[in-house]
Amino acid sequence: MEGALVEGQWPEWFVASRQRGWTDFQQLPAPVPKDEKWRFSNVKALDLDTFRYPVAVADAAALVGRSTGLGESAARFVFGNNRLLAATAPAAELLKAGLVVMSLEEAASQHTDLVEKHFMAQEVKLGSAKYAALHRSGPVNGVFVRVPENLEVAQPIEIFHWVEGENSAVFPHTLVVCERHSKATVVDCFRSSDDEPAFACGVNDLVVEEGAKLNYVAVQQWSLATTAFHLNSTTVGRDAACLGMQVNLGGKFVRGESYSRMVAEGARSDMLSVNIAGGEQMIDQRTFQDHAKPRATSDLLYQNALTGKGRTVFSGVIRVEPGAHKTDAYQKVRNIVLSDDAEANSMPGLEIEADDVRCTHGATTSQVDDRELFYLLARGIHPEAAQQLLVMGFFNTVLDRLPDARLRGPLEGLVAARLRAALRA
Amino acid sequence: MKHLKIDNLHVSIGDREILRGLSLDLPTGQVHAIMGPNGSGKSTLAKVIAGHPDYTVTSGDILFDGESILAMEPDARARKGIFLAFQYPSEIPGVTIANFLRAALQARLPDGEELEATEYYAKLYEKMDLLEMPRTFTSRAVNEGFSGGEKKRCEILQMAMLRPTFALLDETDSGLDIDALKIVSHGVNSLRGPETGMLVITHYQRLLNYIVPDYVHVMVNGRIVESGTKELALKLEAEGYDWATEPEAEAVGA
Ligand SMILES: Nc1ncnc2c1ncn2[C@@H]1O[C@H](COP(=O)(O)OP(=O)(O)OP(=O)(O)O)[C@@H](O)[C@H]1O
Ligand SMILES: [Mg+2]
Numbered sequence: 001m002e003g004a005l006v007e008g009q010w011p012e013w014f015v016a017s018r019q020r021g022w023t024d025f026q027q028l029p030a031p032v033p034k035d036e037k038w039r040f041s042n043v044k045a046l047d048l049d050t051f052r053y054p055v056a057v058a059d060a061a062a063l064v065g066r067s068t069g070l071g072e073s074a075a076r077f078v079f080g081n082n083r084l085l086a087a088t089a090p091a092a093e094l095l096k097a098g099l100v101v102m103s104l105e106e107a108a109s110q111h112t113d114l115v116e117k118h119f120m121a122q123e124v125k126l127g128s129a130k131y132a133a134l135h136r137s138g139p140v141n142g143v144f145v146r147v148p149e150n151l152e153v154a155q156p157i158e159i160f161h162w163v164e165g166e167n168s169a170v171f172p173h174t175l176v177v178c179e180r181h182s183k184a185t186v187v188d189c190f191r192s193s194d195d196e197p198a199f200a201c202g203v204n205d206l207v208v209e210e211g212a213k214l215n216y217v218a219v220q221q222w223s224l225a226t227t228a229f230h231l232n233s234t235t236v237g238r239d240a241a242c243l244g245m246q247v248n249l250g251g252k253f254v255r256g257e258s259y260s261r262m263v264a265e266g267a268r269s270d271m272l273s274v275n276i277a278g279g280e281q282m283i284d285q286r287t288f289q290d291h292a293k294p295r296a297t298s299d300l301l302y303q304n305a306l307t308g309k310g311r312t313v314f315s316g317v318i319r320v321e322p323g324a325h326k327t328d329a330y331q332k333v334r335n336i337v338l339s340d341d342a343e344a345n346s347m348p349g350l351e352i353e354a355d356d357v358r359c360t361h362g363a364t365t366s367q368v369d370d371r372e373l374f375y376l377l378a379r380g381i382h383p384e385a386a387q388q389l390l391v392m393g394f395f396n397t398v399l400d401r402l403p404d405a406r407l408r409g410p411l412e413g414l415v416a417a418r419l420r421a422a423l424r425a
Numbered sequence: 426m427k428h429l430k431i432d433n434l435h436v437s438i439g440d441r442e443i444l445r446g447l448s449l450d451l452p453t454g455q456v457h458a459i460m461g462p463n464g465s466g467k468s469t470l471a472k473v474i475a476g477h478p479d480y481t482v483t484s485g486d487i488l489f490d491g492e493s494i495l496a497m498e499p500d501a502r503a504r505k506g507i508f509l510a511f512q513y514p515s516e517i518p519g520v521t522i523a524n525f526l527r528a529a530l531q532a533r534l535p536d537g538e539e540l541e542a543t544e545y546y547a548k549l550y551e552k553m554d555l556l557e558m559p560r561t562f563t564s565r566a567v568n569e570g571f572s573g574g575e576k577k578r579c580e581i582l583q584m585a586m587l588r589p590t591f592a593l594l595d596e597t598d599s600g601l602d603i604d605a606l607k608i609v610s611h612g613v614n615s616l617r618g619p620e621t622g623m624l625v626i627t628h629y630q631r632l633l634n635y636i637v638p639d640y641v642h643v644m645v646n647g648r649i650v651e652s653g654t655k656e657l658a659l660k661l662e663a664e665g666y667d668w669a670t671e672p673e674a675e676a677v678g679a
Contacts, residue, residue, distance in 0.1 A: 379529040380503035393519030
């Protein structure tokens with residue numbers, strides 16, 4: 001990868017941050033296999049030499065047309081190869097109420113204070129600082145969302161990021177600030193327009209202030225030849241709640257890092273994930289539930305289905321900082337392994353420095369249950385359909401946690417379609 | 426009329442023989458009851474007919490209308506018209522009753538044909554009403570957190586939706602209170618008819634007051650040792666199984 005040639009109008013502070021990113025990227029060491037934060041991963045997948053900053057997509061209108069997501073939306077932004085292709089702004093009354101949904105490029109100038117304050121403000125602790133620096137240095141594009149105090153946005157805000165062309169590199173970024181007592185749902189859809197190998201290096205920053213509620217869903221459907229980083233950072237304030245759901249269906253090597261920090265009492269963070277690793281896919285996820293203040297709750301549930309030579313890695317830490325008593329923290333990872341050649345590694349972890357806390361963690365790995373399978377067969381359901389139904393049942397326990405019922409059906413459809421293909425392959 | 430014929434069936438699990446030369450002829454239009462002590466092999470018989478992979482048929486045959494089904498996979502047997510109401514139904518986490526039954530019906534349609542959703546729900550609700558099951562059950566995961574009685578009702582709901590040619594009801598009455606027993610029996614009776622044959626496994630003569638059988642068979646030690654009309658059930662109720670215990674079985678210890 002080389003330093004970026006960036007299009008568009010970016011303010012000086014952003015250009016400076018980009019340059020810093022490039023220096024950091026070059027200086028930070030590449031991960032090595034013995035690095036604890038890369039245990040069980042595949043650092044060989046991280047040879048980025050072949051990737052290039054891409055030219056514009058060939059047919060923007062076609063990609064915009066294919067950008068149908070999970071239903072109706074309050075606003076819709078479509079990016080292709082780091083460029084904004086289309087934007088449907090929120091309705092006039094939402095704009096009047098103060099809702100801001102705009103491209104990061106525009107926001108960097110128009111909402112400098114907020115963007116500068118929150119853009120990649122959290123330290124990247126889970127192993128990918130080098131790639132966060134690369135993100136910072138690249139032709140970043142994406143959406144800035146500000147939900148003003150007390151505003152409830154009923155429909156989801158949908159963002160599409162497309163990558164196109166062999167060895168194209170994209171740098172999607174989503175920055176959401178939910179101000180006090182506001183409510184919103186943001187959906188990121190990551191897609192490839194072809195089957196080519198590509199590189200995606202995405203970051204999102206979610207800031208949920210006092211009493212606010214944010215639901216964030218990322219549906220990752222990059223091509224099965226793509227190398228992808230998705231680095232999430234969430235800050236949850238007093239009595240606020242963030243529900244984040246990562247759905248990984250595509251990618252050849254996918255590294256996900258989710259850091260959630262509960263910065264005030266009564267904060268709640270739900271960290272959910274549905275992953276299908278089939279064929280040669282590797283999905284490597286690292287999580288951090290950081291309890292900085294008392295009486296906060298975090299609840300993590302990651303579920304993986306593996307077929308073919310699929311591999312998953314889960315490494316999660318619950319950290320309870322000194323004084324964060326009455327913490328309630330849960331962490332659970334469940335793997336269902338559907339082939340002999342697949343491999344799931346789970347490494348749950350606790351770092352507790354406060355008293356009077358409730359923390360539980362656990363990891364299970366199993367196959368399809370023979371009795372359950374026979375029950376379905378005994379009803380005449382074909383073996384492939386039975387397996388599909390049982391694994392979807394397994395995933396439904398995660399999807400059921402989505403509070404927005406309208407997202408549920410379409411999302412379940414995408415997961416089911418990918419699972420069907422992965423089981424057939 | 427069709428026949429489900431069990432012909433001198435020997436079944437083992439590991440090197441233990443559980444069914445030891447069992448024969449039975451169940452025609453459509455009839456209800457046969459099987460009674461017998463715990464461990465005599467009643468559930469084994471039902472599961473072996475359904476094609477459970479744990480059991481090995483060492484000799485004998487199972488004929489569906491004259492055709493052996495021993496080589497058929499369990500799902501193919503079910504689509505052919507065999508239904509097993511399990512003694513211990515499995516819980517299927519995350520799969521709703523509605524989706525489960527939809528998949529079971531879809532599996533019976535020719536390739537490329539889609540189940541019609543409105544008709545499906547109309548039929549589902551009709552059968553649930555028959556069994557006095559609240560509509561909320563459709564969106565619950567199959568058997569998950571169901572009471573014993575609810576599980577049994579759910580088995581009969583499935584039977585009512587799938588309309589099998591031969592239904593094997595394994596202790597469908599156990600765990601039912603008297604009201605539920607009447608409701609379930611009513612559901613079962615509504616499916617009786619010239620197109621359907623039923624094999625009802627039970628420990629309680631009481632069930633047979635509601636689902637009146639054409640024949641009663643007594644099973645001991647992997648064999649049918651006595652067959653008769655419904656009065657045989659009354660005799661069992663009064664006298665237990667001692668009189669039916671096989672002489673050879675007694676001789677084993679000698
Ligand atoms: N999967 C199995 N593995 C080992 N033994 C088995 C298995 N299934 C059945 N058996 C044995 O076979 C015998 C018959 O069992 P089966 O369940 O058929 O009896 P049953 O007549 O249905 O009894 P009950 O009236 O208690 O339901 C029992 O001794 C049982 O332990
Ligand atoms: Mg039994």
